[in-house]
Amino acid sequence: MIRVPKWLKRTNRIPVKKHGIALAMFDEDAVSAVRRLQKAGFEAYVVGGAVRDLLLDIVPKDFDISTNATPTEVRRLFRRSRIIGRRFQIVHLYFYRGKKMRIIEVTTFRADGDEVISDENSGRILQDNLFGSASDDAVRRDFTCNALFYEPTTENIIDYTGGYDDIRRGRLRLIGAPAIRFRQDPVRLLRALRLGVKLNLTISQATQKTFALYAPLLTAITTSRLFDEFAKIINSGASANIIQRCAECGITDHILPAVSSGGDFFMNALKKADLRHQSGKDISLSFIIAALFWMPVRCRWLALQQEGMLSVAAMEQALEAANFPANNIVPRRVVARAVDLYFLVARFVGKVTLRRTRGVLRNPLFDRAIAFGTLCGGDIEPEVVQWWSDYQLAGDDERKTMIATKNPGTPNR
Ligand code: ATP
Numbered sequence: 001m002i003r004v005p006k007w008l009k010r011t012n013r014i015p016v017k018k019h020g021i022a023l024a025m026f027d028e029d030a031v032s033a034v035r036r037l038q039k040a041g042f043e044a045y046v047v048g049g050a051v052r053d054l055l056l057d058i059v060p061k062d063f064d065i066s067t068n069a070t071p072t073e074v075r076r077l078f079r080r081s082r083i084i085g086r087r088f089q090i091v092h093l094y095f096y097r098g099k100k101m102r103i104i105e106v107t108t109f110r111a112d113g114d115e116v117i118s119d120e121n122s123g124r125i126l127q128d129n130l131f132g133s134a135s136d137d138a139v140r141r142d143f144t145c146n147a148l149f150y151e152p153t154t155e156n157i158i159d160y161t162g163g164y165d166d167i168r169r170g171r172l173r174l175i176g177a178p179a180i181r182f183r184q185d186p187v188r189l190l191r192a193l194r195l196g197v198k199l200n201l202t203i204s205q206a207t208q209k210t211f212a213l214y215a216p217l218l219t220a221i222t223t224s225r226l227f228d229e230f231a232k233i234i235n236s237g238a239s240a241n242i243i244q245r246c247a248e249c250g251i252t253d254h255i256l257p258a259v260s261s262g263g264d265f266f267m268n269a270l271k272k273a274d275l276r277h278q279s280g281k282d283i284s285l286s287f288i289i290a291a292l293f294w295m296p297v298r299c300r301w302l303a304l305q306q307e308g309m310l311s312v313a314a315m316e317q318a319l320e321a322a323n324f325p326a327n328n329i330v331p332r333r334v335v336a337r338a339v340d341l342y343f344l345v346a347r348f349v350g351k352v353t354l355r356r357t358r359g360v361l362r363n364p365l366f367d368r369a370i371a372f373g374t375l376c377g378g379d380i381e382p383e384v385v386q387w388w389s390d391y392q393l394a395g396d397d398e399r400k401t402m403i404a405t406k407n408p409g410t411p412n413r
């Protein structure tokens, strides 16, 4: 159990005059949900990432609520809500704005206490559904900057862990000792690296030094949780730097060894993803996964073509030889999409007929394959990718001419 030092539990109320975040910056639905809980006699706050992000001048992704009402009590107060039982029970509130549906998560204050069921040997938390007070809930959170509570009626921020000062000083500080907190839940290592890089917060040298030590514990985490974290990194807008840091700390060797062989190609795909994020575009996880495993696949694919094999057949054999999809944290559906992308890219190469091009153009992954082909540099001749890109935009007559000139001497059908 975490013994929380008394000083850590000292409440600090930060008035709006000092923190400067206007009530209007908070999501209306979240504020009204907090008020409804308070009216029913419960304690309730906006917590976590939203308060942190607003203090850092970042627009929050979502607004979570924490309360002393139990999941059943919350459920009773909100008609459009549902109890979700993942690692611990939370309530989803559904809000509709026009046709758009939004979800606000409500969690009940939890405590890390003696009753927490944890693995004797590893210290890992296996189940924690023990309810507690607001201050218990604050100290069981991962970092001080994530443990701030906002109370919309008084507009105070309530700070039990010194998170406000840490944010103002640009620090990401773990709540409690690394030996306890990282062993309890090694995913906090990934969260530390992601939040540190993304929010430009500094992690103390002493904590950073422990990363390599606890990284092997990540192998005990379920692949679905690890992939969720990976997806968060990819969608962070700072994925290239975060993955780079994870690799330096030896973390990726344990959970995604392919990163070390992904090379510049993978890094360039991440940089592209970060640029897409900046311009508000979606990032395809299967594209990133295709980029991650491209190097070994590519070598075989090119070698087999040199031996005279046709592109698509060479791709098939290359994927088999590279043992793709090998055992890893990537869910099967994402792997399947990555494989579809490889095959489409393979279909860019070689002789074209009107019928074949129709199939390629109709493929919903076409634009993605063009982007992938562009990233491939010399592996696929740039002219080939450009040809397909132009072909997509061309009219019927122009297409016929393009096919005739790409395959001189071959009939169009
Ligand atoms: P973001 O949503 O921007 O990725 P976040 O901090 O909101 O960051 P969530 O995964 O939404 O992250 O988690 C919400 C809150 O739950 C966090 O702010 C933190 O207080 C707490 N939390 C999440 N994961 C852990 C963990 N592994 N250990 C302890 N507390 C956690």
Ligand code: MG
Pocket: 048, 049, 050, 061, 062, 064
């Ligand atoms: Mg969040």
